[in-house]
Amino acid sequence: VQKPKKQQAIKDNNFSNRGKTLEDDLNETNTYYLQRQIATIHKKPVPIQIVKVEYPSRSAAVIREAYFRTPSTTDYNGVWNGYYLDFEAKETESKTSFPLKNIHAHQVEHMKNVIQQKGIAFFIIRFSSLDRYFITPFSIVENAWQQMVRGGRKSIPLQQFEAGAIEMKASYQPRIDYLQAVQQFISEEIERD
Amino acid sequence: VQKPKKQQAIKDNNFSNRGKTLEDDLNETNTYYLQRQIATIHKKPVPIQIVKVEYPSRSAAVIREAYFRTPSTTDYNGVWNGYYLDFEAKETESKTSFPLKNIHAHQVEHMKNVIQQKGIAFFIIRFSSLDRYFITPFSIVENAWQQMVRGGRKSIPLQQFEAGAIEMKASYQPRIDYLQAVQQFISEEIERD
Ligand SMILES: [Mg+2]
Ligand SMILES: [Mg+2]
Numbered sequence: 376v377q378k379p380k381k382q383q384a385i386k387d388n389n390f391s392n393r394g395k396t397l398e399d400d401l402n403e404t405n406t407y408y409l410q411r412q413i414a415t416i417h418k419k420p421v422p423i424q425i426v427k428v429e430y431p432s433r434s435a436a437v438i439r440e441a442y443f444r445t446p447s448t449t450d451y452n453g454v455w456n457g458y459y460l461d462f463e464a465k466e467t468e469s470k471t472s473f474p475l476k477n478i479h480a481h482q483v484e485h486m487k488n489v490i491q492q493k494g495i496a497f498f499i500i501r502f503s504s505l506d507r508y509f510i511t512p513f514s515i516v517e518n519a520w521q522q523m524v525r526g527g528r529k530s531i532p533l534q535q536f537e538a539g540a541i542e543m544k545a546s547y548q549p550r551i552d553y554l555q556a557v558q559q560f561i562s563e564e565i566e567r568d
Numbered sequence: 569v570q571k572p573k574k575q576q577a578i579k580d581n582n583f584s585n586r587g588k589t590l591e592d593d594l595n596e597t598n599t600y601y602l603q604r605q606i607a608t609i610h611k612k613p614v615p616i617q618i619v620k621v622e623y624p625s626r627s628a629a630v631i632r633e634a635y636f637r638t639p640s641t642t643d644y645n646g647v648w649n650g651y652y653l654d655f656e657a658k659e660t661e662s663k664t665s666f667p668l669k670n671i672h673a674h675q676v677e678h679m680k681n682v683i684q685q686k687g688i689a690f691f692i693i694r695f696s697s698l699d700r701y702f703i704t705p706f707s708i709v710e711n712a713w714q715q716m717v718r719g720g721r722k723s724i725p726l727q728q729f730e731a732g733a734i735e736m737k738a739s740y741q742p743r744i745d746y747l748q749a750v751q752q753f754i755s756e757e758i759e760r761d
Contacts, residue, residue, distance in 0.1 A: 415681040417641050420615040423631065438616065441631040448610050452645060454654070457686035459647035488608040493650035 397466045397501045397508075400550040401451065407549040408455075414554060416453030416460060422446050448485045449496075455554060458561070459494035461486065462553075466501045472530035473500055475516075475523055483520050486513045495560065499553055500536065509540035510556035590659045590694045590701075593743040594644065600742040601648075607747060609646030609653060615639050641678045642689075648747060651754070652687035654679065655746075659694045665723035666693055668709075668716055676713050679706045688753065692746055693729065702733035703749035 401418070408414040427440035449463040463486075465477045478498075486496040496513040519531045536542070541556035594611070601607040620633035642656040656679075658670045679689040689706040712724045729735075734749035 409681065412681070412684055415678070415685050415687070420613040421618075422613040423616050423634075425614075435635055438631060438634040438636070441616070441634060442628055443631070444613075454652035454682055454685040454687035457652070459650070459652040459687075461647070485608070488602065488605070489647055491605055492608050492647040494608070494647035494652075 397464050397499065397503075398450075400545065401464055401499065401553075404549040404551050404553065405451075405453075408554065414453060414455035414460075416451060416455065418451050419446075419448065445479065445481070447481055449482055455557070458557075459489070459492070460497075460557065461489045461494055462497045462499055464499045464501075466503050468504050469530075470502065470504050470533070472532045473502075473536070474530045475520060476529065478516065478520070483517065487517070489513075495557060497557070497560070499551065500540070502533065506545070508543045508545065508551055509536040510543055510553050511536060511540040512560060515539045590657050590692065590696075591643075593738065594657055594692065594746075597742040597744050597746065598644075598646075601747065607646060607648035607653075609644060609648065611644050612639075612641065638672060638674070640674055642675055648750070651750075652682070652685070653690075653750065654682045654687050655690045655692055657692045657694075659696045661697050662723075663695065663697050663726070665725045666695075666729070667723045668713060669722065671709065671713070676710065680710070682706075688750060690750070690753070692744065693733070695726065699738070701736045701738065701744055702729040703736055703746050704729060704733040705753060708732045 398418070405414075405416045405418070408416060422444040423438075424442045424444050425438055425440075426442070427438070429437045429439050431437065449461050451464065452459070452461040454460070463478070463482055465473070467473050467477065489496040490513060498509075498511040498513070498516055500509045500511050501507070502509075515531070515535060519528075519535070523529050541559055543551055543553065543556060545551060591611070598607075598609045598611070601609060615637040616631075617635045617637050618631055618633075619635070620631070622630045622632050624630065642654055644657065645652070645654040647653070656671070656675055658666070660666050660670065682689040683706060691702075691704040691706070691709055693702045693704050694700070695702075708724070708728060712721075712728070716722050734752055736744055736746065736749060738744060
């Protein structure tokens with residue numbers, strides 16, 4: 376049985392991301408931005424402590440012993456129309472809240488430093504089981520973090536994202552058009568001043 | 569024989585950097601900037617292609633096979649007072665010119681993208697044998713690069729740095745106060761407009 380046209384169209388537009396990681400989505404998005412000269416944003420390499428390297432003759436050096444290091448900054452940064460952007464991407468399987476254990480204290484510290492230098496810091500948080508994406512101002516995470524440090528809850532309820540973050544749907548191109556949300560942050564900031 | 573006071577003082581103030589790498593100098597400088605909340609600038613980790621990882625029980629994961637990848641961006645970036653900064657640090661042993669083979673084509677491409685997004689791109693070039701440091705606007709390297717691509721010379725003569733870059737002396741703290749030079753670039757840019 377052939378489906379009616381409209382339903383077909385809806386199905387084709389459902390760019391569900393199950394199976395893809397948030398990192399895949401963001402790398403595709405950043406490539407899209409770069410190729411169209413919209414923004415220059417890159418994921419930083421994973422920091423590695425290299426212990427042993429072999430240099431076989433006539434072939435490339437091989438790292439034979441190395442360890443993962445704790446990152447001292449966030450995963451992504453770059454420049455968009457004169458703005459310095461800095462963000463961390465995180466996924467959770469939870470359907471109700473985002474656990475703060477996913478974030479390192481030094482990442483929070485780094486983002487404070489970014490804001491202090493008039494950069495724009497935010498999180499891109501995906502509730503994977505719900506397939507929902509929230510572009511989240513740093514202030515929301517910072518407040519929750521400070522409350523946790525003072526003995527408060529160790530996670531941010533979904534409702535707080537619904538109230539204070541900007542929700543984005545995954546799309547075809549770009550996958551997650553997070554610059555739209557950043558533009559909105561900037562506009563709200565200007566209005567408040 | 570005890571040296572006269574004045575000569576002693578001169579000797580103590582001679583922060584010659586022989587033995588230290590430019591990267592050491594810049595890491596110290598960036599730490600200095602960060603601790604005093606002057607700027608938030610970091611070196612990016614070296615990009616690695618990881619092939620094999622072992623997970624020994626009760627100890628950290630060990631990378632057993634990995635390869636160095638060609639970086640697609642520059643080594644350093646960050647934010648200073650709302651400005652996005654992006655730079656590459658290079659040393660040469662030559663006493664007369666800087667060989668362009670030290671720079672990758674995709675780094676030049678990346679810096680073009682940075683400028684296009686209104687970021688500030690530059691090189692910090694050290695003539696190690698002369699112990700001289702030049703904070704070099706991207707435009708100087710870009711022009712030389714374009715000439716090379718059209719069949720011109722494959723290096724930038726020292727005189728071009730003396731004429732168009734900002735020379736800095738290594739100091740105690742910060743080691744290489746490159747933000748001074750960046751401030752000068754910005755001021756000259758504003759004057760020209
Ligand atoms: Mg991360
Ligand atoms: Mg390099």
